[in-house]
Amino acid sequence: MTYTRRNHQLGPHTEAQMATSQPKRPWYKRKGPRIAAGATLCAVAVAATLGFIATNHLANNLHTTEVSGLASNSNHDGPLNILVIGSDGRDGSINAGEAEGRRSDSLMILHLNSTHTQATGIQIPRDTMVKPPKNSKEYASDPQQPVQINSFLDEGDSQLVSAVTDLTGIPLDHSVDVSFGGFMSVIDALDGITMCLPEALHDPDANLNLPAGCQTLHGKDALAMARTRHAIGDGSDLARIKHQQQVMAAILDKVKKDNVLSNPTKMFDLLNKASSSITVDSGLKDQKELAAVLKSFSQAGLDRMEFRQLPVEPYPLDPNRVQLSNDGEAFLKSFQHD
Template sequence: MTDESTPAGTDDAKPRRSRGGGGGRRRKPRRRNKVLVATAWTAASVVVLGGVGAGFLYFKLNGNINGVDINSALGTDRPADVDNGSQDILVLGSDSRSGDNAKYGKDEGAARSDTAMIVHVYKGHKKASIVSIPRDTLISRPSCKTDEDRTDPGGQRQMFNTAYEVGGPACAVKTVEKMSGIRMDHYLEVDFTGFKKLIDTLGGVDITTKKAIHDKDSHLDLDAGTHTLDGEQSLGLVRTRHGVGDGSDLGRIQLQQAFIKALLDQVKDVGVFSSPKKMYDLANDATSAITTDSDLNDVKSLASFANGLKGIGAGDMKMVTLPIQYDPNDPNRVLPLEKADQEVWDALRADRPIPKSATDQSAGDKGDAGDVVAGH
């Protein structure tokens, strides 16, 4: 699909860096990040402002961005690049508890994708659809290169989030492309610490909880009512599973979608032009928080990409969970509803709205967790 971002010139100040599966990577520990689509979208928005700075500002922000060469890693084993003016972006995170994220729990080994969303931006860049993929979805995972330059054969009934564990961002993208038949134009990833800093710099997020949320696992303790959540509380909200709904990952996805809309509504009202320091702090936090594909791995390209998204508000987005059903053999896993899933992928591939019929029978959007949170 068409990428409307402006190609960046050669950047001699910062070498390209590679993460995830793909040939030619150095064997070094992979930076393991937590992804929230809200942070990625906000990062893309505020970097437009940061990109207007000169000299030091440009090179400082440019040096913050981490990049993954997905194109090189996957080569020609990808769906066709359909030129219809739309864009598809995989927003992905991991459940690693290492490094700065250690306070959120024990690191149980290799990182896994904790949150996964496909953002489809329609031609004209006025509307978007977001499809959340539950991490416990059992899928057919393709073979992928591992960090040890071996090949994992993949297989049937593999949890979706193991793709990132096995082969990093490249394997995650390959898995999504095999599932959907849609080529991902871009990849975005954001970590725990970056998310918290960005929310704090924004001054918090105003939400109303219609029910009390008490979850010791995510360290969240909110009574029903209106709150301004700081970064720590916001992170707790989008991570909570046991405080709302049936305690499943499906409920957490609904909370994340509600929070994203509340955040996007408020980002538009942030007075960054009136405060150069706040403008810089936001741009610095945003670019430090994200990992992108190599096509967006510099301020100029990221700013151009963000400029194409800035007109899309919360009311312009359709958010759904990939149509699924609970696995009759394991209530902790879910299975794709293949016919309904195909309706979703066919609609996005043709740049059409997702039909309501695609999600009517899905367990993914049936809960009431998304009704717990409201923006202002």
């Protein structure tokens, strides 16, 4: 299937995507977290235990890109915000079909409050319609026409940072881009995850072919399950989020079962394998900055982290897309300065 940028503006109607935000439930039951972003949040929270030498090694593994529009928080006092991008860029790790350009398959702000006592993953639906940033070249001819937010990654990480900042009013300190390969590396470093399927799942578009029953999924199959739209449900993006929640729950179960978070050797192996498939802004390449950011998030602890979905409502011109709602605006205000 060939992808075009203008597919981000209009799409077919599906009733599932007309759903607005749901009442608050336990984080593991919400539709907020996307799989790559959720796994990255867990990694960021505990990586500080590895020490400076290990952090230096991980910093050298990371790929970097210059990103403009980021805030400056060199003292790391006060709130800290990191944009985590689950990129669908084809890196050769899987046969994911043809796609023109790059999109953000998932988009999340990792917010640490001003006292470093609470961390929140704020998921932005990738179908959210927003006006192009002022410096957008692709959409400069019609700057008032809203565009699907995940399309801006094709113009570079800086454009996506600008779009997210304009939408949320939250200053972003850093950006982290996780590829398909990075996600698979996390699964493989855990020696796979256990999934119990009530029925067989088949989706040629996602390279998914799994039998019913309990089984161990390694990187490619776990990614296929997280990406599938057609194996279960109505084929909507919200249906895919349910699959990703199941995979995320299996990752957390495996991490807990294997005591990964309390074992520096296992945690280093996990991050070491994943870091080579992660691209960060140039500021995080500095091991002192990376260590400071990791330490800041580790202060909150895993028991004081939650995932929230940005409240949205149907986009009037296309119910298959969404836009920021009044509840969403009120929700964001609580994170803009805290």
